[in-house]
Amino acid sequence: MADGSAFAALIHDGLFDPSPSASILRVKDAVAKELTALDSTARVKRTDYFNHTFAPDFILTWPDSTSRRVYLRMAYDLEALVDDVALIDSTDPLIFGLTPSESVEAKPHVDEVIAESDAMFTEPAALEKLIDRKKSDSTANMLSNALAQGGRGSFVGDEAVELADVVQRGFVAAAEVESDGTARAVQTIGDRLQGQQAWRMNRVLQAVWEGSEGSLSTFPGQADVSGRLNMESLSYLVKYMRTDDRAFWRRVGRGLTLADLEGLDFEGASANVESLIQANLDVISARATIVKPDPLGLDEAVAGARFRWSKRGRHITFEAPKLFAVLGSAKTDLNDVDEEAAAAVSVDAFIERARQTDLVEVSIHSGPDHISVKNDEGAISTERLRGVSATFGGSAEVAQAIAGSRTGRVTVDLPERSGTGKTQSKVRMADLLVTTIPLVVDVPDDVRDGIAEFLQYEVDTGQTQLDMFRLDAIEGRDDPPLFAIEASADAITVNDLDAPAPE
Template identity: 30%
Template sequence: MEQFSSFISGLAADDSWSRVSSIKNAMASLIEELGSGIVVESTEYFNHTFAPDLILHWRGENVTRAVYLRATENPEYIREDISTLAHEAPIIVPLTGSWGSQETDSLDADSAEAKTLVAQPSALSEFAEGQAGSPILGLLSKAVAQGGRGVIDGRRARTVSASISDGFVAAQAADIDRTQEAVNTTASILDELRADHFTRLLQAVWVGSGAPASTFPGAATSIEHLGAIELELLLDVATSATFEFWKRIASNVSLETLSETRISTASSNLQFLMKAGLDHFRAKGLRIAATEPGPGSDAGDKWLWFTQPGAVGLQASRFTTFFTPGSISDIDVSDTAETPLEIGLSELLDRARAAEIRVEGLTLEDDIGRQITYRSPAETEIWRDKVLYALTQSLSNRSKVVSATITLQSQKNLKCDMEKMTASGRTGAKFTLSELVQKAIPTLRSLSEQERREISQMHDGE
């Protein structure tokens, strides 16, 4: 605060515009410390009634917020600004002075109702310093910048930060009183949207830790289906969570929700969530493409999960598999589409035997376009079917498998298109990721012994 007061006191000097520039640059730098995604745009105005001094943007988000710097601490002037600018729900930063408790309480009520944040520089500094070493406080810092409301000085910023940090610890221990305090805190300083995100996030931690959803002390909210925003937040902030924690979270998340997010392979929490949810998450189909590094990571020889709009991906060293809750035609892999090697009947059956896959039927085609579509009798393993081998003799020596239908453990049939490198069932049919990983990938792709072993280990517990 003293830094800005000294600037303000010299505004009447000959270099006043230089001082204004210094004030705005210092404030922009302070606001940028609230989070890595903030972009601060400076305008040509200063202390203007209707034109903001700064405009905040967030990379990758359609969110902006105006910032008005004020060279006065007069509470009546600030109150007038709150009323005049209420339609913008801006941030107002008084650069000098402070108020007594009565004035503060009155301004807090007015600004909270107007969804306007009146933040002293000391408050912004507290949030910036807190978020640097804490993912949870990083989320709080961003939420305050985007949707904070009410009057916040340095002391209140410290109190709010402590309450939120303690609330997440309390939610993991199902501590009703401390969790309730955190819920109340977010409701008092954030707009309804962001307060709801925090409440649902706290409830997710509460349920993930094993406590019944009905005992959560926040506002009534369903966690039957955790939303994409709350899921991304949880994956960002969760620490030391157990396999059982992620299993409970997975039971409240759909593949549709996952495919609305963009989470890189660098997220260790996503890896835990996917491993815990392999038997829960369901996809309509998959497509295999040549490996291109997943967003934000060097995969090496690992199998790593990532998400992108429309699909959940599993990246291996030689290829990437995209699972979708929708149509496989919606998966855009045009830049990485893999040119499949033509495989013969013996190669397909070798793959099936190695992965214990039941092949129900297949289509073969030779180099002049003749096709045979064959389905073995019930209870007959296709690689033992002498009739099939006899039929293949009518094709030329250069025949290939065009598609194969396999039966999964759920007794559903899955058609694997060996040319398009896709797998899907009948309209509306969905399959667990566990089934698709264990059976579809080994059918479509030749795997080394190590890769087959890694796939089997993927389904292990902790």
């Protein structure tokens, strides 16, 4: 593909090719490359026309079935756009001038007429400047897509990058909860983008505002009161933003769920999705995981990283050397995951795996004989497990265990290589993985430590958190009571939610 600074030159050279057919071919080829560079998500389809009055030269289409027609024009007077827009049978045409525009003085009037019809006029040099900006400004990636799909008005000279300046400053202002700069961006986005594209951009701007603890009631624009960032806006943000700023992804991902992640495009934006996940490990919950051996999987020497997030089929997966873990919001979500041959683990092997785990309950069996080992006052000691296993006449194995994690207890099934959040505990995805993986597979110490480091997170103690749990049993109560723990920086309160209301 041509470099961003060469499109105008390619088009200029093509226009002066002495062969008319070759000239058309070269010009359309250069324009197609520039449109692709502007928005790589668009499919650029050529037609058999060239510089036709009302037939398009290209049709841009996107995966969501939206489309836009592109009309090429030769030497151009901007005032002619007023008549041209009326002739073109398209609701939102993109008119592409092949040579520099004339009559710039008339532009305010032309802008008004074009914008009213949702048409857009631009020229090679103006788009080149925005394309070049994409290399250093993540906001320009989103804006490029928005302009291709829904830009309106004329963009000549520096106007495309000037719009990028306003939008970029708006994101900075929203991150600082500063009204004036955010309001200017909201207004400019509304003026220069069609309705759907303007809504998307402003919804992302609102997410940054809210993620920076700005009040929705003070957001200087038409606020979306539906709550957290919806999937359309989240997908748009992940696809077109280009930044590894952890603070940014944390601000926009505070309501993130595993189901949200399953709806994102990993293939097209894996770096952004991974940044989004890593920044929000303290809020993403998962109910179940199955760990699978993968002898030919992720390898540091090949991939350049030992751990990563991925997607296999419809499931989010955590990838590590020689294994991967499939995640689900419920255990039934993983019914389509291929089962491995069942095999319990010897007590000695289990003790070695569990040396850094808080064990709450362990089921040991030898043939038909079965013993459940518990400790209501703390973690089970490995010596106790050895002692219990010695009471069996033959070899003893572990099939199931319950382990404590930072955010709740996890039931681990060793033959199935699975971990499931127990009862009402809302186990974080990271805690589920850190607890389950070392118990169900043999991993080297460096891999175990690497997993723990990769999945480490900090909780925002300045905000109130609410978690619920139900005791497995309590003396004098037939129904295990449901408790809520409300924790803030100042206090921890435990409430029995099933207790009778005071009279």
